[in-house]
């Protein structure tokens with residue numbers, strides 16, 4: 018899945034810095050590369066960056082762009098002042114068109130493979146709430162800085178009657194201990210910034226978004242002193258098990274999701290959750 022030639026090819030190519038800010042074509046994601054070869058990928062599907070098919074496709078493209086521009090690192094963040102990402106767009110799963118929901122899931126898998134398995138350095142500037150898929154995206158990065166405030170982060174799928182897929186769980190156990198992850202997953206725990214810091218779900222807190230982005234840049238620049246090939250191969254080895262699992266089980270994972278999302282009980286849970294969200298918003 019990640020042949021040595023490909024890895025060597027990617028890390029030995031020199032980063033060509035660009036002083037020009039570059040934007041991806043899609044308005045759902047903005048990609049800007051600074052003069053040090055660090056890309057900032059900003060999700061901008063407001064209000065909450067819920068991950069629908071189109072946002073995931075735009076992210077998939079943005080990740081390809083980071084490779085094409087030979088960026089040394091990438092910071093993932095959000096254009097919302099209070100939400101990093103609300104996770105999977107529930108409306109994609111509620112009374113779904115089966116063909117679209119299949120593409121939705123396989124695109125999510127693709128984004129995860131590219132983000133979790135990237136050769137370039139990744140950091141998340143979490144400028145607000147990061148439930149479920151938002152937490153997954155942040156955990157797929159190598160470093161997380163979260164803005165202080167009354168924001169929460171975690172995998173809350175069980176609260177919606179959804180079982181988090183194996184690779185969501187593996188991404189969490191790659192970040193925090195197996196014991197903490199099991200407790201967090203079964204109880205659908207949403208961590209405050211302080212709690213996330215304590216358990217290692219995030220690496221640093223920040224005063225605001227600019228501070229979070231600056232801390233992510235500092236993390237990426239640490240690697241200026243580490244040989245790129247050694248860094249990249251070490252990351253690939255450390256992350257090999259979940260990536261191999263995905264490579265071996267991708268079709269089955271999709272089938273399970275489709276069966277699951279088509280189940281009447283799951284549809285009922287989603288319906289109730291949507292109602293609760295609307296009530297909370299006073300609609």
Ligand SMILES: CC(C)(COP(=O)(O)OP(=O)(O)OC[C@H]1O[C@@H](n2cnc3c(N)ncnc32)[C@H](O)[C@@H]1OP(=O)(O)O)[C@@H](O)C(=O)NCCC(=O)NCCS
Pocket residue numbers: 064065067099100102103104105106107108146148149150173174177294295297298300
């Ligand atoms: C992220 C969150 C904390 C932000 O809170 P907030 O800033 O007060 O924003 P709101 O809850 O008012 O949400 C704004 C809109 O986005 C919608 N929305 C929020 N999360 C969504 C999601 N995951 N999918 C689809 N729509 C979502 C809300 O229903 C609301 O829509 P409306 O304006 O049509 O009523 C909150 O929206 C939330 O908890 N969302 C659910 C997260 C979740 O459980 N995701 C799991 C998906 S599997």
